[in-house]
Amino acid sequence: xxxxxxxxxxxxxxxxxxxxxxxxxxxxxxxxxxxxxxxxxxxxxxxxxxxxxxxxxxxxxxxxxxxxxxxxxxxxxxxxxxxxxxxxxxxxxxxxxxxxxxxxxxxxxxxxxxxxxxxxxxxxxxxxxxxxxxxxxxxxxxxxxxxxxxxxxxxxxxxxxxxxxxxxxxxxxxxxxxxxxxxxxxxxxxxxxxxxxxxxxxxxxxxxxxxxxxxxxxxxxxxxxxxxxxxxxxxxxxxxxxxxxxxxxxxxxxxxxxxxxxxxxxxxxxxxxxxxxxxxxxxxxxxxxxxxxxxxxxxxxxxxxxxxxxxxxxxxxxxxxxxxxxxxxxxxxxxxxxxxxxxxxxxxxxxxxxxxxxxxxxxxxxxxxxxxxxxxxxxxxxxxxxxxxxxxxxxxxxxxxxxxxxxxxxxxxxxxxxxxxxxxxxxxxxxxxxxxxxxxxxxxxxxxxxxxxxxxxxxxxxxxxxx
Numbered sequence: 001x002x003x004x005x006x007x008x009x010x011x012x013x014x015x016x017x018x019x020x021x022x023x024x025x026x027x028x029x030x031x032x033x034x035x036x037x038x039x040x041x042x043x044x045x046x047x048x049x050x051x052x053x054x055x056x057x058x059x060x061x062x063x064x065x066x067x068x069x070x071x072x073x074x075x076x077x078x079x080x081x082x083x084x085x086x087x088x089x090x091x092x093x094x095x096x097x098x099x100x101x102x103x104x105x106x107x108x109x110x111x112x113x114x115x116x117x118x119x120x121x122x123x124x125x126x127x128x129x130x131x132x133x134x135x136x137x138x139x140x141x142x143x144x145x146x147x148x149x150x151x152x153x154x155x156x157x158x159x160x161x162x163x164x165x166x167x168x169x170x171x172x173x174x175x176x177x178x179x180x181x182x183x184x185x186x187x188x189x190x191x192x193x194x195x196x197x198x199x200x201x202x203x204x205x206x207x208x209x210x211x212x213x214x215x216x217x218x219x220x221x222x223x224x225x226x227x228x229x230x231x232x233x234x235x236x237x238x239x240x241x242x243x244x245x246x247x248x249x250x251x252x253x254x255x256x257x258x259x260x261x262x263x264x265x266x267x268x269x270x271x272x273x274x275x276x277x278x279x280x281x282x283x284x285x286x287x288x289x290x291x292x293x294x295x296x297x298x299x300x301x302x303x304x305x306x307x308x309x310x311x312x313x314x315x316x317x318x319x320x321x322x323x324x325x326x327x328x329x330x331x332x333x334x335x336x337x338x339x340x341x342x343x344x345x346x347x348x349x350x351x352x353x354x355x356x357x358x359x360x361x362x363x364x365x366x367x368x369x370x371x372x373x374x375x376x377x378x379x380x381x382x383x384x385x386x387x388x389x390x391x392x393x394x395x396x397x398x399x400x401x402x403x404x405x406x407x408x409x410x411x412x413x414x415x416x417x418x419x420x421x422x423x424x425x426x427x428x429x430x431x432x433x434x435x436x437x438x439x440x441x442x443x444x445x446x447x448x449x450x451x452x453x454x455x456x457x458x459x460x461x462x463x464x465x466x467x
Contacts, residue, residue, distance in 0.1 A: 012363035013044060013342025019359045019369070020048055026435035029348045031059035032229050035362045036342040040268040040276075043364055044261060051347070052226040054240060064210055064224045064259045065345035066244070067330045071180050071213075072257040073264075074198055075305030076118055078186045079200060080114065080286050087189050089304075090115045097185045100120065100151075103156035103197035111168045117178040118305040119294040123164040124175045125203045126395035126458045128248065129156050130305050135394050137163070150184045150249045153177065164395065165459050172297040174457035176253040179306075183252025194251050205279035206265045211258035215244050218257040225347040234415055235372025238348060245326055254325055260343045267334050267341035270319075291319045291336070297454060298441045299428055308333075313367060318358070324349050331357045340364055350415075352436045378423040384410060387442060390467065391453045391460040399440060399455045412439065414455070 014466035030053045035045035040311065047059030083086050092169060094101045094112050102109045108123055116122040128134065132146040136163055147153045165171055183194045190197050195213035203211050212218050227244070231237040247255040260264075269276040270291075273284035282290070293302030293309050302309045304319075312318040312335060320333015329355035342360050344353040358370055384403045387410055392398040399412040401421070410421035412431040419431040427442040427450075440455040452461045 012366065015369065016359050016363040017048075017422070018076075020356055023356060023435045024049060025351060027348065027351050028236070029346050029351050030238065031063065031225055031358065032061050032346045032351070032353075033061055033063050033065065033260045034342065034344050034346065034356065034360055035061055035264045036220065036364045037268055037340065038364065039262045039339045040262060040272060041425045042458055045213060046359070051223065052240075053228075054226070056360075057223075059225065061225070061260050061392060062223050063217060063345075064221050064257055065330065065347055066323075066325060066328035066387075067256045067258050067263070067332065067345065068254045068325040068328045069176075070321050070330050070332045071254045072254065073306035073321050073332075074195075074202055074256060075179055075182050075186070076290060077202060077281060078190075078197060079114060079118065079182055080188050080195075080282055080290060080305070082186065084283060084286060088114065090118060094181060094185070095204045097188050098154065100154045100158070101181065102154075103164065104157075104160065104162050105164045108164055108168055113168070114182065115294075116168045117182050119176075120302055120457070121169050122175060122178055122293055123166045123168050123173075123399070124157075124170065124177055125162055125165050125173060125399065126242050126393035126460075127156075127160075127162060127177060128394045128396065129153065129177060130248075133159060133396065134396065135162055136392070137161075138272070146246075146248065148248045150180070150187075153180055168387075171459065172295045172303060172454070172457075173459040176194075176250060179253040180250045184249065188250065195255075197261040202266075202281065203234065205281065206262075206269060206276050207245075208258065210467075211262045212255065213251055213255045215255075217246070221257075221315055222241075222348075223259075225327075225345075226259075228348045229326060230348075241327060254323060258345075258374070260345055263332050263343040263345075264341065267332055267343065271334050271336070271339045271341055278359075286316050297457060299425060299437055300362040312358070312361070316365075318337060318361075320354075320357070322354050331351050333361075335361060335365070338365060350433075355435075373424075375405050376423050376425065378409075388465065388467070389450075389462050390464040391455070393458055393460045395458065397456055397458060397460060399411070399452075399453055399460055400467060412440070 031049040033047040039291050045061040051057045051059040051063045112122045132143050134143050228238050229241040269281045274282035274287045290305045296302050323330040329346040329351035332343040344356045402411050412421045417433045421429040430439045442450045443452040445451040452459050
């Protein structure tokens with residue numbers, strides 16, 4: 001499907017397509033598919049590049065991709081549906097539904113609620129559970145096997161001596177474990193597997209026929225995107241890497257596969273207050289509650305329930321979620337004030353899909369492209385040296401910070417790319433990795449010392465003051 005656009009808007013879409021081409025070239029993305037709609041009607045939908053580069057198959061709007069952590073909004077919908085049915089409350093302690101649940105802090109074990117898991121405010125740190133890694137503070141402990149079941153995940157959380165980040169509700173740090181636990185709650189309360197619940201209560205009612213949680217189902221779909229990764233030996237080289245990840249107990253964190261046409265059906269339901277034709281996904285007041293900000297994680301950006309919320313333009317709000325996994329990048333979102341929505345899917349990790357989404361939404365609304373804010377001038381008395389150090393998490397993410405050679409400013413390094421850090425405000429910076437802008441916020445302890453950084457939504461602790 002190609003665009004269906006009035007001539008008056010065509011120049012905006014031409015500009016949008018040029019932007020997509022620019023991003024794809026900079027990131028070496030094999031394929032991107034996009035769709036944008038107003039009040040449930042598709043205005044523009046198409047594919048760019050190659051669904052399968054080696055076989056010469058072009059991408060289009062029907063191409064199926066992974067959506068990665070966009071799945072979390074489906075998990076939040078399922079929890080809220082069960083709450084509407086009177087089967088649970090988001091304020092229930094997790095242990096009410098998962099009595100085996102324990103974390104390293106016994107007090108937190110009793111206090112963590114479903115609300116905390118939905119909003120990533122449980123206090124759980126980024127953990128090496130999915131990759132079977134060790135805790136950096138406890139190298140003497142043998143690595144645990146990658147969890148294959150919810151019982152394995154619960155045992156890890158109960159038995160390993162990790163340090164919680166904060167008391168429940170006090171800080172934000174993105175947690176795939178938290179959403180895996182929500183998936184387990186959905187299964188216990190509904191009495192059916194998570195994938196079956198999502199199929200019955202969300203995908204089927206919305207007519208999402210090219211969407212599934214299950215790998216064996218997606219393998220029967222036509223037009224499925226090949227997965228691509230950056231070569232470890234040559235990061236500038238993008239190569240095919242077939243095979244979906246093994247999600248084990250993490251399906252509720254990121255296992256959905258879909259295409260942009262199906263995802264527009266899903267997003268249009270939010271635009272319409274929870275309805276799609278005769279199907280009622282959620283009550284209007286629940287849709288509003290799902291996008292109500294819970295906590296600010298960097299200036300201007302808030303997390304709600306499975307959704308990120310930020311200003312788009314004066315009087316306009318961007319509500320949505322992104323996702324990244326092996327061979328997957330995604331962003332899906334809507335603007336409630338205007339009844340418009342859009343989705344961007346790609347078959348390479350860490351493509352700036354949110355930027356492509358915003359460019360498309362601006363074209364749809366007739367807004368000028370987003371302009372980069374002019375450089376902010378940091379105060380003359382900034383102590384640049386206090387930011388210097390290595391910040392990392394047990395999940396495997398690392399950010400290295402050094403002072404600029406002239407002593408005025410910082411250089412940030414991540415993913416093997418070093419970039420000048422642009423000052424955005426007190427303790428708040430941005431770096432560039434190819435076509436992507438990556439923001440990070442330094443966090444201070446009670447004494448005012450920098451002890452961590454929030455990067456890629458996670459809290460990375462400072463592990464060394466020396467590079």
